[in-house]
Amino acid sequence: MSKHRPHKHHAEKGNRSATRTKPQAKGFALLAFIVVAIAAVLFLLRPPSTPNAPEHPMVSPPPAPTEKWLQRAYAIDVRFHQVYTPCWEGAYGAIGDAYLFETTHDSTLLRFYTVLHPLTEMCRQTWVDDQAWVCLAEMYWWRFTGGNNMSLVADAVRRYEDARGEGRLSNAEGFWSWYNFPPNAQVSAPIFTNSNMNQMVSVACWLYEVTREKRYLQDALLVWNGDGRTPGIEKYYYRGKGRWQGKSGPAAFGNPLPWLGAGYCSIASSLYRVTRENKYRMIAAETAKRVMDPATGWVDPVDYYQLRMDGNGAFVNFIIDAYLVAPELLPEVPQKLERMLDHVWTNAHGKASLTLHRESDDGIRNGWNGNGGEEGYGVGEVGTVHAQGEAVRAFGLYAYLVDAVLKSHP
Numbered sequence: 001m002s003k004h005r006p007h008k009h010h011a012e013k014g015n016r017s018a019t020r021t022k023p024q025a026k027g028f029a030l031l032a033f034i035v036v037a038i039a040a041v042l043f044l045l046r047p048p049s050t051p052n053a054p055e056h057p058m059v060s061p062p063p064a065p066t067e068k069w070l071q072r073a074y075a076i077d078v079r080f081h082q083v084y085t086p087c088w089e090g091a092y093g094a095i096g097d098a099y100l101f102e103t104t105h106d107s108t109l110l111r112f113y114t115v116l117h118p119l120t121e122m123c124r125q126t127w128v129d130d131q132a133w134v135c136l137a138e139m140y141w142w143r144f145t146g147g148n149n150m151s152l153v154a155d156a157v158r159r160y161e162d163a164r165g166e167g168r169l170s171n172a173e174g175f176w177s178w179y180n181f182p183p184n185a186q187v188s189a190p191i192f193t194n195s196n197m198n199q200m201v202s203v204a205c206w207l208y209e210v211t212r213e214k215r216y217l218q219d220a221l222l223v224w225n226g227d228g229r230t231p232g233i234e235k236y237y238y239r240g241k242g243r244w245q246g247k248s249g250p251a252a253f254g255n256p257l258p259w260l261g262a263g264y265c266s267i268a269s270s271l272y273r274v275t276r277e278n279k280y281r282m283i284a285a286e287t288a289k290r291v292m293d294p295a296t297g298w299v300d301p302v303d304y305y306q307l308r309m310d311g312n313g314a315f316v317n318f319i320i321d322a323y324l325v326a327p328e329l330l331p332e333v334p335q336k337l338e339r340m341l342d343h344v345w346t347n348a349h350g351k352a353s354l355t356l357h358r359e360s361d362d363g364i365r366n367g368w369n370g371n372g373g374e375e376g377y378g379v380g381e382v383g384t385v386h387a388q389g390e391a392v393r394a395f396g397l398y399a400y401l402v403d404a405v406l407k408s409h410p
Contacts, residue, residue, distance in 0.1 A: 003381050044353035065104065069402050072345060073100055075362040075396040081112065087123035088130035091137045092313055092389035094119060096396025103400045113141060126187075127180040128168045131159045132199035139206040153210050154398040160203055160216075169200070169219060175236040177224050194256040194274040195263030196314075198223060198233060205270035220271060224280075237261065238283065241289030251309055251376045259306070259315050260298050261290045265322035272325050285329040288322035292336055303343035304336040305368040310376030313390030316340070320397050324405070334406060337398055344368050344391075358382050364391035 065071055069388045077100070080093045082183070094113060101109040113119050116233070119141060128197040132209045135156040163169075172183035177193040178200045185191060208216035226232035237244045237257060244261030251258045265284045272280035294301035298308075306315060316337060323333045344356045348370035355366045363383020367374035381387045 018095035059381035067398040073399040080392045083385045089385040089389045091133035093392035094137035100396040102144040129196035135203040171230045194305045242286035247308040255403040262318040265318040269325045269359040285326035304340045310379040313393030316394035
């Protein structure tokens with residue numbers, strides 16, 4: 001979107017030159033000639049312009065990455081930065097870019113989120129999971145930039161406290177959970193809870209880890225374990241061996257367990273990180289293993305992409321979070337994710353009936369089923385901020401997994 005510049009005021013007309021003496025006029029004429037000559041030389045020496053350049057182009061890092069997955073992540077990132085908006089869709093890509101920064105230490109990525117588009121200025125007053133994605137982006141950037149930028153932590157605290165103060169952490173449906181809005185809010189959107197809303201548990205774990213304030217950990221444990229009288233999400237939804245069960249409904253709204261509960265991989269991994277209690281680690285690993293097993297019916301048996309859902313960047317994020325806390329229990333995950341992302345990049349090895357990867361600008365489709373048929377939000381969009389942000393998240397995290405994790409621990 002081009003920016004409007006204020007119109008310059010027209011100078012008042014007047015016969016000012018008539019008051020000058022002839023020697024002054026000659027001097028000004030000579031000066032004007034010199035200025036014009038210098039301007040002409042500078043014009044001839046200017047570097048060639050780039051047609052159709054984005055308003056805030058992302059400069060490729062020197063030297064250019066040679067690893068395949070870094071190359072692909074950067075190619076997708078250019079499009080994302082062109083369509084970026086400072087709200088929840090932008091937070092998806094900001095999470096992927098944080099991992100890309102941790103892998104490459106590319107200062108242009110850091111500049112994008114601290115100078116051009118500060119994370120602390122992202123939108124507010126939206127669904128609670130939207131605020132959670134922003135908070136998580138802030139915390140990842142805080143961690144990967146050395147843990148010194150406390151303004152990111154302070155903003156995450158404000159967002160978390162605002163949501164909690166509004167009553168979005170509630171037991172309104174007979175169990176403790178986070179809701180998109182307060183249960184009694186007068187809003188046009190439906191009021192509901194699902195694993196997306198409970199990403200605020202992951203935020204609480206981050207805030208406890210940084211501030212050591214126990215109330216954040218207590219909030220996180222309340223949502224997961226309940227309070228002794230009212231259950232939490234584990235007792236309410238979890239059936240063991242990676243199986244989560246809840247009422248059915250459209251994935252984007254009525255389903256409390258989108259991605260078969262894969263979102264709880266990230267939440268359980270966060271709880272394990274701050275408590276070191278093994279049950280969270282085991283639930284994360286068992287959930288990831290079950291979801292990624294084609295026998296469950298959720299992923300393709302060859303390329304492991306989701307058959308019926310959008311939001312694939314979040315899905316990849318959840319599975320990688322489980323792998324990072326339990327790699328020995330999930331040795332098959334890196335290869336399965338590689339096949340999934342290669343399926344997208346190659347348009348199902350050239351067999352897709354619709355565009356998954358638009359090669360003209362590296363736009364990525366929001367749903368990854370090569371024949372379509374998914375459900376969710378904007379599933380058919382290609383290269384929009386939502387679809388591209390999710391793609392940056394997936395490819396950025398996977399590039400990090402390959403370059404920063406697997407190379408260190410083959």
